[in-house]
Amino acid sequence: MIIEVMDDRLTSAPAPALAGLEADLAFCHPAIRSVVAVGGGRIAVRAAAGDEAEAESVRQGIRRVAELSIASYRFVPDSEPLWTRAAGGASDLSHLAAFRDRSMVELGPGQFALIGPAAILRSSIDARFQRLALACSAEPWHLPSIESTGDLLPRVGYLASHGQHVTWGVHLTPRFESLRRFASDARERAATIPTDDHEARPTGFILEPVVCHNVYRALAGARLERTRLVTALGNCYRFEGCRFAPLLRQWEFSMREAVIVGEPGALRELRQRILDATLTVCDELDLGAHLEIATDPFFVSEAGSARAFQAMQSTKLELRLDLGGGAATAAASFNLHGTHFTGPMDIRGPDGRLLETACVGWGIERWMAAVVARRGPEPSAWRGLPPP
């Protein structure tokens, strides 16, 4: 059923607030299956509500989320792009559907197998950004795909501000009787989820939603003599509620990051150098793109101050790539963190002062989507990329 809520605040809300509200609605109520419309004073969602009481519960949730979400954008201006590039030809969203049908197999919500040329395209795009980072003298690292919940995350408030995206893990206690019980239940009752009876317990780790956290962990307590630039490709995981979309918003996706730790001046200079080099990749691939000031997808009840602060400091820039029909995807972000991570992790320079951090993230599947939308689903059309 379609559930509608009228809200006058939407008529005067700026574009970033409407886009943000659409994202926030994915975490409003478990009955919501998709967001149909946000704008013109109206919110409409498709929901599987069992009865009128549940439908009213959805409406109440929408009103509450809308109020908080729009308020959190109060200090986020609807500003002009900082940089724009027009492609030599049009992009077409319908190419993505053809690509998905030919080269991807859905294995679960937001999880896809990439087949043949699609896997090669992914590797080629990652290789291009790895080359870019190495040209800036980055150290190549490999990092785990899980990260601890016991150190950095609580100290920087990550679970409060981004908990909606996090995937936690459990494991079975290594006790023979509990394990035997679970084995028996799995065999005889097709049990798929451990329960208290099996002594399931939290792993103390989450599937990493970003790459850079493990870099800060690895540098905890360090006294760095020089600016460090690290690059790593990570499998990252973000739960997206009802908003999963192939290549564009996956539960598991590939992100290459360049992580910088150093003095503020050197760090900003290096971020700018990487940003400039990323814009030249848009030229190489002839992609339409624009660069804009952005904010993180903070959880709506915690978003007000965090979003206002980020907008105030203009600490996050996003490169959005055209997909056709007015659609675009945020395919790279360029972030300054100040001492947000170095304080909790005690990362200092030779004089004992806290250093600062920055990171650049390239969402590999989103670059794939932009290339396919621009060039079409045929591998022969994906020019300008180095072999993996």
Add this chain to the structure above:
Amino acid sequence: MTIDPRSRIRHLITQLSATSDPFDDGEDLFTRGVLRSMNLMELVDQLEDCFHIRVGHRDFVAGRLSSVNAIAALVGASS
């Protein structure tokens, strides 16, 4: 009795701050760690209530909330 706006601002900031470290009126409250980013909207709400002003976009971009001196200038200009 009229309370000096700067004293009221310092009082508001002290109430929001998680640290008891002293700070100067010219110091950047966020860089110095007197306030955290999560305090920002509380600070805005309290300044608006206390001084009957409306904080706008430009006040953020121009850094008019970054120090006691900057806030005092904002309050003076807005009231």
